[in-house]
Structures are given as C-alpha cells and as structure tokens.
Amino acid sequence: MSDRPRSLTDAASRTLAAAGVPSPRVDAEVLLAHVLGVSRGALASLLVLDRPLPDDGAADAFAALVGRRASREPLQHLTGTAPFRHVELAVGPGVFVPRPETEEVAQVAIDEALKVVEARGSAVVVDLCTGSGAIALAVATEVPGARVHAVELDAAAHAWAARNLAGSGVDLVRGDARTALHALDGTVDVVVSNPPYVPSDAVPRDPEVARHDPAVALYGLGADGLEVPRGVTAAAGRLLRPGGLYVMEHAEVQDAAARAMVDATTLFETATTRDDLTGRPRMVVARKSSSPVEH
Numbered sequence: 001m002s003d004r005p006r007s008l009t010d011a012a013s014r015t016l017a018a019a020g021v022p023s024p025r026v027d028a029e030v031l032l033a034h035v036l037g038v039s040r041g042a043l044a045s046l047l048v049l050d051r052p053l054p055d056d057g058a059a060d061a062f063a064a065l066v067g068r069r070a071s072r073e074p075l076q077h078l079t080g081t082a083p084f085r086h087v088e089l090a091v092g093p094g095v096f097v098p099r100p101e102t103e104e105v106a107q108v109a110i111d112e113a114l115k116v117v118e119a120r121g122s123a124v125v126v127d128l129c130t131g132s133g134a135i136a137l138a139v140a141t142e143v144p145g146a147r148v149h150a151v152e153l154d155a156a157a158h159a160w161a162a163r164n165l166a167g168s169g170v171d172l173v174r175g176d177a178r179t180a181l182h183a184l185d186g187t188v189d190v191v192v193s194n195p196p197y198v199p200s201d202a203v204p205r206d207p208e209v210a211r212h213d214p215a216v217a218l219y220g221l222g223a224d225g226l227e228v229p230r231g232v233t234a235a236a237g238r239l240l241r242p243g244g245l246y247v248m249e250h251a252e253v254q255d256a257a258a259r260a261m262v263d264a265t266t267l268f269e270t271a272t273t274r275d276d277l278t279g280r281p282r283m284v285v286a287r288k289s290s291s292p293v294e295h
Contacts, residue, residue: 003059005043006050008032012066019070027075028066034079035062084134087141089164091132094156098134101276102194105249105283106138108274109192112245116189117145124184126239127151128177128193128232133161133170135192140168149173151180178231184239191236194249197225226254226261237267240288247274247285255281262286 009028016024033043035058053059065078074097076082082091084098085106091097109125116123123143127136127150136150148170152158158174165172173180177195229248236246246268250258255273261284262271268286276282 003053004050005032005046005053008053008059008062009047012062015066015070019072021069021072027069030075031065031069031078032062035065082132082134085138085142087134087137089132089134089137089160091160094154095160096131096157098132101278101280101282102134102249103138104274104276105192105194105247106135108247108283108285109135109190109245110139110142112190112247113139113143113146117143121145122147123189124187125149125190125192126181126184126188128180128191128235129153129195129228130161130172131157131194133164133172135194136161136170136172137164137168139190139192140165140170147171149181149184151175151177153177177228178235180235181239186239186241188239188241189244191239191244191246192248193229193232193236195229195232197229197250197254224254224257225251226257229258230261233262233265237265237288242288242290244288245285246288247283249283252280252282255284258284 009032012028012031013024016027021027029040029043033040036043036046038046068078069075076091076097077093080090080092082089082097085103089098113123113125122145125139125143125146125148127139127148130136130150130152133150136148139146140148150161150165150170150172152161152172152174153176155174158172161172177193229250232248233246240246246262248258259271259273262268267288269289271284271286273281274283274285
C-alpha cells in the first residue's frame with residue numbers, strides 16, 4: 001500500500017463506500033487527520049503536497065481505523081471526539097453520540113436564555129437527559145449569565161458528561177430526570193431535553209446507532225416511545241416558572257403525538273412543532289402558562 005496521503009485517502013474512501021458508509025471521503029480524511037495529529041485544514045495541505053508519510057506506523061494505524069469504520073463502528077468512537085456547535089465533546093462506548101440535528105434544539109434553548117439574560121441579568125436553564133452533556137455545555141458556553149443544571153441517570157453516560165462538563169460551571173446531577181432538582185421547582189427559565197424516544201419495536205436503520213448507541217439513550221418505552229418523554233414533560237412543567245420555555249427533541253413521525261403529550265398536561269400554552277435544519281419536524285416547543293390551560 002502506498003504511504004502517500006492522497007493514495008491512502010482514495011483507497012480508504014473506496015473501502016468505506018463499499019461498506020455503505022454514508023460519507024466515505026469525509027470519514028477517510030477525518031481518520032487520517034486523527035492518526036497524523038493534524039487538523040482537517042492541515043491535512044488538505046498534506047494531500048496537495050502528497051509527500052510520503054514518516055515511517056512511524058501511521059499508514060498501518062490508519063488502515064486499522066478504516067477497517068473498524070468499514071465495520072460501521074462510529075467515527076466518533078474511533079477519534080474519541082464529537083463536534084457540537086462550538087464545542088468538542090469526548091465520546092465513546094456507553095454514551096449517545098450527539099447529532100447535528102440536536103444543535104437546532106440547543107439553538108432554541110440558547111435563544112430563549114439569551115433573551116432572559118438580557119431582560120433579567122441571568123437565566124436558569126435545565127438540561128434533562130443530558131447524555132454527553134452536549135446541550136448543557138453549549139448553553140453554558142454561549143450564554144454568559146446562564147446558570148445551567150444537567151441531569152443524567154445512566155452511570156456510563158454520567159461519567160462522560162462529568163468529563164465534558166468539568167470546569168464549565170454546569171451543575172451536573174446523577175438522577176432521574178422525572179424527579180430531580182426539586183429545589184428548583186417553579187424557578188427555571190428554560191428546560192431543554194433530548195430524551196430517549198424511539199419506540200421499543202423500532203430498530204434504527206444505521207448500524208452505528210443500532211449496534212453502538214446505548215439502548216437506554218434510544219428507547220423511550222411504551223408503544224409510542226414517549227413514556228420517558230411524558231415523564232420529562234411533567235418534570236418540565238414542575239420546574240419551569242410561568243412563562244418559561246420547554247423544548248424537547250423527538251422523531252419526525254412523532255410531532256403530533258408530542259404536541260398532544262405536552263397539551264395533555266394542561267400546564268403549558270398550546271404546544272408547537274419546529275423543524276430541524278433539513279426541514280423535518282423534530283422538536284416540540286411550549287411555554288409554561290400562568291394558569292392551567294383548557295384544551
């Protein structure tokens with residue numbers, strides 16, 4: 001095998017494409033940059049120059065990673081990191097890998113928190129089912145003046161969140177999202193959540209998800225997958241102050257059910273659905289009412 005960057009990347013791209021990897025060229029470049037310890041921008045220069053790699057085992061290490069990616073091991077597990085908005089998270093087995101679509105869920109929470117900080121000087125934000133800590137860290141990073149609390153029950157995911165949130169100022173609690181943070185009841189400005197919501201009989205199509213994302217982060221229980229989200233929604237109603245905002249990610253086929261779930265609590269003004277960046281209905285948004293709402 002050639003030890004020149006361009007040939008290595010071309011061959012890896014063909015291998016990954018044959019294995020059904022959705023973005024073979026990008027993944028090949030990310031893996032080679034990871035092995036060489038350089039950025040994607042620096043790798044672009046190396047590809048142009050196409051000089052032989054130093055004889056330090058880099059080509060063999062790259063081939064091993066390409067083989068693992070071809071077996072549909074998540075790219076983020078191989079590099080140990082996942083980008084999310086303006087931060088980079090440590091991820092690996094035992095924690096849900098944050099997805100680009102969740103960045104838009106975080107955006108809704110961030111926009112609301114910024115408005116509250118502008119109006120009141122500070123904001124209280126709670127991230128329920130925080131997983132890797134992605135949303136909580138994004139809010140803490142992008143909203144000066146926000147006091148962020150994050151809750152995660154699963155031990156493995158909590159350990160990843162603790163690593164990612166260390167030094168961020170986020171208050172991370174290991175506990176049940178449905179019952180945690182009672183001391184904050186009625187005082188929270190924004191509750192945001194990406195809870196498990198996949199129905200128990202729905203097996204994800206992508207091998208990276210089906211084989212590697214933890215089941216506890218995927219399956220929301222109940223025939224409709226919304227049993228856990230119902231508990232999260234009730235907790236949001238408990239935590240939020242009147243006028244506070246709730247935003248929760250869901251599957252694109254669950255938009256009507258998610259709105260009905262929120263409206264059924266009678267704690268919120270009429271729920272609405274917002275799209276992700278691809279135009280798919282992926283989140284329910286509702287504002288806590290000042291009095292019970294009749295539906």
